[in-house]
Amino acid sequence: MEKAPNNLLQRASELCFKINYHNYRYHILDDPEISDAEYDSLMRELQDLENKYPSLRKSDSPTQKLGAPITKTFDAVPHRVPMLSLGNAFNRTEVEKWVKRVKSGIGKDEVVEFVTEPKLDGCAVELIYQNGVFTRGATRGDGMTGEDITYNLMTIKDIPSRLSGKNIPSYLEVRGEVYMEIEAFSELNRTQAKSEGKLFANPRNAAAGSLRQLNPAVTASRALNLLLYDVGEAEGVRFGNHLEMLSVLSVLGLRTIEKASLCRSTSDIFHYYDKLAAERSNLPYEVDGIVVKVNNFDLHKKLGTRTREPRWAIAYKLPSQEEVSKILDIVVQVGRTGVLTPVAHLEPIKIGGVTVTNATLHNEDMILEKDLRIGDYVLVRRAGSVIPEIVKSIPQRRRGSEKKFQMLRHCPVCNSKIVKLAEEVAYRCPNVSCSAQVRLGIRHFSSRGAMDIESLGPKLITQLLEKELIKDAGDLYFLQEEQLSGLERMGEQSARNLIKAIEESRSKPLFRLIYALGIRHVGEHIAEVLAREFGSIDAIMNAELEDMENIYEIGPTVATAVHQFFQEEKNQITINKLKKAGVAFSSTGQTEKKKLSGKKLVFTGTLSTMSRTDAETKVRELGGIPSSNVGKQIDYLVAGKDPGSKLAKGRKLGINIITEDEFLTLLR
Secondary structure (H helix, E strand, O other): OOOOOHHHHHHHHHHHHHHHHHHHHHHHOOOOOOOHHHHHHHHHHHHHHHHHOHHHOOOOOHHHOOOOOOOOOOOEEEOOOOOOOOEEEOOHHHHHHHHHHHHHHHOOOOOOOEEEEEEEOOEEEEEEEEOOEEEEEEEOOOOOEEEEOHHHHOOOOOOOOEOOOOOOOOEEEEEEEEEOOHHHHHHHHHHHHHOOOOOOOOHHHHHHHHHOOOOHHHHHOOOOEEEEEEEEEEEOOOOOEHHHHHHHHHHOOOOEOOOOEEEOOHHHHHHHHHHHHHHHHHOOOOEEEEEEEEOEHHHHHHHOEOOOOEOOEEEEEOOOOEEEEEEEEEEEEEOOOOEEEEEEEEEEEEEOOEEEEEEEOOOHHHHHHHOOEEOOEEEEEOOOOOOOEEEEEOHHHOOOOOEEOOOOOEOOOOOOEOEOOOOOOOEEOOOOOOHHHHHHHHHHHOOOOOOOOOOOOHHHHHHHHHOOOOOOHHHHHHOOHHHHOOOOOOOHHHHHHHHHHHHHHOOOOHHHHHHHOOOOOOOHHHHHHHHHHHOEHHHHHHOOHHHHHOOOOOHHHHHHHHHHHHHOHHHHHHHHHHHHOOOOOEOOOOHHHOOOOOOEEEEEOEOOOOOHHHHHHHHHHOOOEEEOOOOOOOOEEEEOEOOOHHHHHHHHHOOEEEEHHHHHHHHO
């Protein structure tokens, strides 16, 4: 056996120490300091060293352990069948090598099929059912022994207290992932911030922290979900393969992993991976890869396991959604309503294949709450959304040269003294003529969902303002082709197209004009309510504040914002220009379009003919109400390609489920 050089011996020792430390922070404290990608890199380096110099591989090496040590907070529960972790593949070559090893291990004459499924980023648990009754639940722990969290698991709605169906096993161990949906995670952190509680770094940590509460009432207050994907020991039931096992579990009333697919080749596996990667940002929960498993259970026995992982399964990781970067500076940007937003300039990092250099910090309070400083190393996240955010600082890496952020006292664009209203966390520039607010206001006015002037981009808006061809959105309707054709990168045809798009926007539905005006607190839905209740811009302008406050879904805050908007002289000038230009100011003549008036629709899956945003806009134009939540009040559930869990919930509630073609028929 080749002896490792002293420098590699020392490096292996350092790696063991670092990995054990980060395991403790991740599994026990639920407060990681490094990204998943950095952790995987450390583990890979140690594995490579131990493979090259087997003498370095000690029994207490992190490569020989599963998960985390058991804490003394909960009772220990031994697993009858070890809950193994999975080996990782980070590229196609590594997947291909694994497939070759599998085929070599089972013999050339055997036909092998694989199952692929999403790898949820949550907490692995085991549920035990005896004679159909849920009797115990535990964490994975170190793989051999977990923690008894039975009462906490009982609070999760996805976990039935009793199995359903006829052929109930006498004993059944099922394994799966407890997770928190992205929307629920954001809501939890908002609640935690209001009560000055601990903020969670990501949905996985939120789920772990919620599961390990000593008071089950706290767990019950958190929106946790469970998807099952494996079985430990079972008595009174047999499964021939993985897909059959998932089917049987579903019949027993258990919620199983979604989107499982049978694959017969590496091409099928890669196609599945690419498809999930494309859908990743639209999923309601976080995934960090796919799991590839040999389907046939007899082949599982033949292939066997290593110390910490099975030979018949592997995780093919997606690019990390979190990475560590450094705050180079914090600058302040002005939004269309005058809100001043601090933005962190970061050392460039790649997250999910995208280079990230900036992250919004929302407001001064968030900077103080997270104790972010210029020069800090921070954990940056880009998940469930294209907007990167800073999860937290890493104070352990401070060197003393970091600087605390101080909010500006004057607008960085127009130098007006900024203000902060008592009931708000944001600072604002009060100058409605501030060039930043004017530019972004026109951009919002012309955006999709508002007046939808497709040819009017941000650079062109800047040119029009700088050349003093427009001062506000109302001036757009008085532009002439000859004025435009002389602008940079604007030929005769481009000028003609823009004028045409502006002309077509005159007849947009009333609610889109109301939304386009950019009134504070008035999104697309509130704009629909105002259009429905008042029927015209003039009626809204002349409405008494008290009358507006009494409208359902409006209330004092929105009513005050609408009332103040129309009192502002600058806004009155813009509105008079729009009226003079012949922009539709009332709902008259538009009522015949309202085929979906009052109907509530939910979408699930991918539509082939339009984006989700476009579909929701069309629903609003026809008087319908798009919703993201499935409930008894929903009139139609539109099921596109590869629908998610909403479809099963809709069927359970008896909601009218329609296809994309049927939805298109509704729009005609």
